[in-house]
Amino acid sequence: MKEVLLVGGGNMAWHLAPQLSDRQLEVTVLRARSRETRELWPVRQIVWDQLDEVRPNLLILAVADDAIGPISERLATVFPPETFVLHTSGATPAGSINEHFLHRGVLWPIRSLVKGGTVHPWTETPLVYFAETEDLRGSLKRLVEDLSQLTYFLGDAQRSTLHLCATISNNFVNALYQMSYQLCEEQDIPFAALLPIIRATAERQTPGPPKRWQTGAAFRGDTATMERHLQQLEEQPQLAAVYRLLSDLIAKQ
Amino acid sequence: MKEVLLVGGGNMAWHLAPQLSDRQLEVTVLRARSRETRELWPVRQIVWDQLDEVRPNLLILAVADDAIGPISERLATVFPPETFVLHTSGATPAGSINEHFLHRGVLWPIRSLVKGGTVHPWTETPLVYFAETEDLRGSLKRLVEDLSQLTYFLGDAQRSTLHLCATISNNFVNALYQMSYQLCEEQDIPFAALLPIIRATAERQTPGPPKRWQTGAAFRGDTATMERHLQQLEEQPQLAAVYRLLSDLIAKQ
Structure with a gap:
């Protein structure tokens, strides 16, 4: 889990990107449009046409709940089934990620993210995580425990x-x-x-x-x-x- | 305003007594019953039969809202009309204190007082106060500003x-x-x-x-x-x- 493709240009991606890149991960952000000011983001940004430039081990879908299905379907045509894929929604089952992907999971920070709100370190932000396979669960556990002192492995219904x-x-x-x-x-x-x-x-x-x-x-x-x-x-x-x-x-x- | 008679044995009186006695006031607590352990209270306690032992300049009625009328009526038979009288209710008009008393007012801390809750210093507790006369207002202003950095003079409707x-x-x-x-x-x-x-x-x-x-x-x-x-x-x-x-x-x- 070295190279991460973070999909989305909203508050969640904005708050998550620096946390991940601080943890020695190579983070690229995939956004729908490229016109917004790039220098505001602390990591590399690409648009959909540039997808062949990256080979991520992990995809994180930091997108609206109802976009998880369609966007993961589109990514399924580009990346192999072995790629780990997470979404960041508290309210959506892991199974809403396209079934092309074998290792599906969730990383949901219990935090109210407001544009203009201070970016605090995440060490005291509770992180709820879930993985459908043991392989993803092991990697994800290491990642969340590196990000925060408060981690909770919870299934879809509990989350x-x-x-x-x-x-x-x-x-x-x-x-x-x-x-x-x-x-x-x-x-x-x-x-x-x-x-x-x-x-x-x-x-x-x-x-x-x-x-x-x-x-x-x-x-x-x-x-x-x-x-x-x-x-x-x-x-x-x-x-x-x-x-x-x-x-x-x-x-x- | 040197000698204070604090009426009531509940949470409000319990939290208020040490604040007042810390401010060089001579505080006596008047309670309905004497059987509860006296040593738990940091100030002198009396019961109704002992009222002739005190000559307070200020009465504070830290009693249930619907007891303000009856208790102040009973105190009106003992203390002169010039005595300053306050109640500690946020929801009750100052005029619910018996009209025998000429200087009626309110001292209401915006705080949720729970038995067993820690007794913090009141310097950062907002104190809302009200007085029907200028004499009481002046004295009360000095007292509340001595107790807290956050004081608000508000009428009955605003309070x-x-x-x-x-x-x-x-x-x-x-x-x-x-x-x-x-x-x-x-x-x-x-x-x-x-x-x-x-x-x-x-x-x-x-x-x-x-x-x-x-x-x-x-x-x-x-x-x-x-x-x-x-x-x-x-x-x-x-x-x-x-x-x-x-x-x-x-x-x-």
């Missing part, structure tokens, strides 16, 4: 659940922060006043159940406070629905 | 909105963490794998809109992934409802 949980713990949580931000903004209250509690709530989580940290009106069954909160959301029915549903969830958890 | 927002950003977020925990547990996936993304999502918040950090299927309008997620929640209708509602919120934010 898919973990992807759902990451969505809940990151995207949905961020939506609640935004809901708070909007309510503060309407009344000229600085959102900064909430940053310490936001961070404390996240920081006190342990591998154990978050339930042990639950406080608040819904948890205490304090209906008077809940009614007062709902009155404040009277003119925002969608936010009131979120309030009711999550209070109900807390009461049942 | 009430901020309390709602703290509930959303802390209790509701914690409920989502617990939802993730349960889904992981069902499939023997370590919840620890999510701790880095949980912390990163909280840590990257700034005083600006959280929306700028939004990623994920709902944000991209990726209905295929959302359908796959919902299939995983097929047998848990309440969790599926949370998923649908928050995805819809993200799409509209």
Whole structure:
């Protein structure tokens, strides 16, 4: 696993390329178009017409979930079946890679990649990996353990659940922060006043159940406070629905 | 404001007492019952029968929201109208303190206080305060600025909105963490794998809109992934409802 062809020009490829090339791998990025500024990428870039210039042992498909099938089908006409092939999707089975390839797998970092976000070293980024064959599993294990201290070998179903949980713990949580931000903004209250509690709530989580940290009106069954909160959301029915549903969830958890 | 009578034996009083006595105030705690172990409290404790032993300039009612009215009514028979009186509720108007008292106000720390949680210094805990009179406002401003670097003078309506927002950003977020925990547990996936993304999502918040950090299927309008997620929640209708509602919120934010 010395020469890697990384397919894709998005956030995932952008964050992954420097991690791989820092690990003594010869990384080339394959992109659909060549017109974007090449010097911004720390590794060699090629377009589809230049595919005969590379002989990768490993293909990494850092592309949209629904492009994994079509792109791996196209690569199947160029590279031999023995080539190791990974995709980087949390939500997609390894089997969505074209069956021409004998060694199919997944490398999924549990991380929210935003353009403009800082590129941190990946040593503390959990890496979920999967391989359909023992050969790929061995190589991939060495690679992920070289990249991060937190690695998890999980099958398609477990990875898919973990992807759902990451969505809940990151995207949905961020939506609640935004809901708070909007309510503060309407009344000229600085959102900064909430940053310490936001961070404390996240920081006190342990591998154990978050339930042990639950406080608040819904948890205490304090209906008077809940009614007062709902009155404040009277003119925002969608936010009131979120309030009711999550209070109900807390009461049942 | 030298002698303080702190009313209540709950988490708020427990966390507030050492902060106040560290600031050269003479703090006495008034509790309903005396049988609990006294040595655990760092300050003097009394029960109602001993009220004639103290002459506080400041009363702090660290009691349940619906006890503020009745308890301040009872204290009104003992202490003069000039005594400064605060409650510590984010959700309750200052006017719920008995009108016998001329100087009524609020001191509300934006913090989730859990028994067994570490007692941190309050210098970085946002303190929201309010006073109905200029006399109380001046004294209270000095006190809160001595306790914390983050202080906010906010009226009843603003404080009430901020309390709602703290509930959303802390209790509701914690409920989502617990939802993730349960889904992981069902499939023997370590919840620890999510701790880095949980912390990163909280840590990257700034005083600006959280929306700028939004990623994920709902944000991209990726209905295929959302359908796959919902299939995983097929047998848990309440969790599926949370998923649908928050995805819809993200799409509209």
